[in-house]
Amino acid sequence: MKRTFYSLALGLTSLTMMPSASAQNGNVGRLTGKFVQPANGRQCAAMEVLDRQLATDPQMAQRMAEIEARTSRFVANPVANRAALTGPVTIPVVVHVLYNTNAENVSDTQVQAQINVLNQDFAKTNADASLIPAAFGSAAASTNVRFALAKRDPNGAATNGIIHKSTRVKSWSTNDAMKQSKRGGDDAWDTSKYLNIWVCDLGQGLLGYAQFPGGAASTDGVVVLYSSLPGGTAAPYDKGRTATHEVGHWLNLRHIWGDASCGNDLVSDTPTQQTSNYGCPSFPKVTCSNGPNGDMFMNYMDYTDDACMYMFSNGQSSRMDALFASGGARASLLTSTGATAPLVATTAVETLTVFPNPTSGQLSIRTGLNTPAIGWQVKVYDLRGLEMPQARTAATGTLDVSGLPTGLYHLVLTNGKSIQHQSFRKE
Ligand SMILES: [Zn+2]
Structure with missing residues (x-):
């Protein structure tokens, strides 16, 4: 479907991911914020947050339109543009663990496991990549994005990239309070140098949400439910794929169904599909006349269970690459020293x-x-x-x-x- 990004952006909001009972069915662009505990599916609030940000930040739509225009130019000329990328980009990550209960204070081991899942999923070294249907095999991408916990904080001091912070806040929502120390959260590290991930109890059945490129610097990053980390208790969303999905949004990926009925996700190699998928569908699932292969429901940007999503597409990978080209919205991360340990004092x-x-x-x-x-x-x-x-x-x-x-x-x-x-x- 042909649509300008502008109208698309205005029809979307921010991206949040949550398990939900009944509010799925292609209606993600108009979530009300009344989220219920999951009964049959994941939901992400990233689009809802985007809508709110577009409404309160008059320049954001223009910034996103410029990023989209740049992305289109990049994707249209991949050979010339790809030459600038000499290998995978490693993004320094800081994880802010905000806890009110001991269970919410996830361990460093679990955080590292989450980083490992991100690296496997973005590199297509995830074990379940073997489940990708042959029909989609050539479209499956090993992307150029990798992740490393920060070794150097914004002041130059050594760090393990993980902050554990006790808070009086019992549960959060999509209002970005977890990103502000004065509201009981924890301020972002320089978002031009680090990917900030907040881990907390989002409440109301929310799994997570992300901010797209083009949003305000102070709130840039992703938020995930503490129990969605690998080995967590949010089954069937307990393998760390919530973070994979949200970081996908942070890297400018849309939901694969385009947040509309047979909508457009701005990627050419993901089949048009009617709406979000839940659980673990059987291949092929044909909608919107997209046979014989049908929906790419095993894509990380769908709403299927963690165990049933295991690929990004090459087209999605190209959208990510565009952000790191010269002048790209995430290019500043290329010169970050956040993943490099500071020099130690001499003995x-x-x-x-x-x-x-x-x-x-x-x-x-x-x-x-x-x-x-x-x-x-x-x-x-x-x-x-x-x-x-x-x-x-x-x-x-x-x-x-x-x-x-x-x-x-x-x-x-x-x-x-x-x-x-x-x-x-x-x-
Ligand atoms: Zn989402």
């Missing part, structure tokens, strides 16, 4: 000495064992913080500073594992 034995000080020509750099500090990178800065390129390190642990003007200088020495600061005077 006593590694302490360096620099002499003679002052000097007019050569500085010797020695370790605590009085051996030349070979393998260390040395940078020299003046008191204004400007690097002095005329000072070069010799491989022998000697620094020639004869080319520097007289004055005080600062040295930064690194060997990939530790960092040291020293000063000297040039005479």
